[in-house]
Amino acid sequence: MDRSKITKETYLDWYELMYKMRRFEEKAGQLYGQQKIRGFCHLYIGQEAVAAGTISAIRQTDPIITAYRDHGLAIAKGISCNAAMAELFGKVTGVTKGKGGSMHFFSKEHYFFGGHGIVGAQIPLGAGIGFAEQYKGTGNVCLCYFGDGAVRQGAVHETFNMAMLWKIPVVFICENNGYAMGTSLERTTNQLDMYKIGHAYDMPSYPVDGMQPETVHAAIYEAVEKARNGEGPTFLEIRTYRYRGHSMSDPAKYRTKEEVEEYKMRDPLETTAQKILDKKYATTKELEDIQNRIEEEIDACVKFAEESPWPEDSAVYEDIYLQEDYPFIKD
Numbered sequence: 645m646d647r648s649k650i651t652k653e654t655y656l657d658w659y660e661l662m663y664k665m666r667r668f669e670e671k672a673g674q675l676y677g678q679q680k681i682r683g684f685c686h687l688y689i690g691q692e693a694v695a696a697g698t699i700s701a702i703r704q705t706d707p708i709i710t711a712y713r714d715h716g717l718a719i720a721k722g723i724s725c726n727a728a729m730a731e732l733f734g735k736v737t738g739v740t741k742g743k744g745g746s747m748h749f750f751s752k753e754h755y756f757f758g759g760h761g762i763v764g765a766q767i768p769l770g771a772g773i774g775f776a777e778q779y780k781g782t783g784n785v786c787l788c789y790f791g792d793g794a795v796r797q798g799a800v801h802e803t804f805n806m807a808m809l810w811k812i813p814v815v816f817i818c819e820n821n822g823y824a825m826g827t828s829l830e831r832t833t834n835q836l837d838m839y840k841i842g843h844a845y846d847m848p849s850y851p852v853d854g855m856q857p858e859t860v861h862a863a864i865y866e867a868v869e870k871a872r873n874g875e876g877p878t879f880l881e882i883r884t885y886r887y888r889g890h891s892m893s894d895p896a897k898y899r900t901k902e903e904v905e906e907y908k909m910r911d912p913l914e915t916t917a918q919k920i921l922d923k924k925y926a927t928t929k930e931l932e933d934i935q936n937r938i939e940e941e942i943d944a945c946v947k948f949a950e951e952s953p954w955p956e957d958s959a960v961y962e963d964i965y966l967q968e969d970y971p972f973i974k975d
Contacts (some may be wrong), residue, residue: 688716693912695720697860710789712747725945735952764797774814793824811876842879854884
């Protein structure tokens, strides 16, 4: 597979994946309102082009690590909607057996290493995963995602320095949606062009339009190939936007309706669908068939989650230590 080329199949894959992420997140928001999903829940609505453009540009074995807005990237990496929705419900069939919830998706099988609730915690871990791939000589590249708020963490600078020094195969990706929780970028940093922070370490660093899968794909592909060739890390500031609040408990009153509507004019689902029609890659009917298939998949995953069993009480003692007979765990 030549990942450098964007083909008809690429566009159709992008549309199907983004539609699936959008409908999954909308359904999750609805179920949260019904109190079928509890705890924290951070939706990816509006940011789908970042995940879609990434997946088309990387190998299946390239690991991904991210923050707590993780559903979209997890689904893009191949985690099923069944396993994702069951995890939101806290069911044993969830991707982390119902123990992680919304913020802590994890799947070794899919090379998806979280879902991390502590802001910026995944950044040094991402470099560590990249170092492990380098040490083992796999040729894989770790993609490490974080929000604009995490860039103010000291761990960013320590990690950037070490990653450049050792030429670790890692791509650092700031999904800059303009707000750290409810605080705008302008109120938290003097440097509004976040990518320029990487220049202090001589790290190749660029801004990317995150509302189009094409621009994300091109930037990610270039960065991962450089890392694979031993040239070290890249820092990408992918400028995107979330239509909803920081989490389900956030009414997002700090933004104007005009600002949100302006970004919705650039909605990646709508613009990608129009490009597919303009290029005659599919008809309106064929796009509707994709939509109907995804709607059925989302309905099925909710049914699967609702009918799945809860974990047994004894499960609280499982998956803590690798040593099965660890003497200080009692059930």
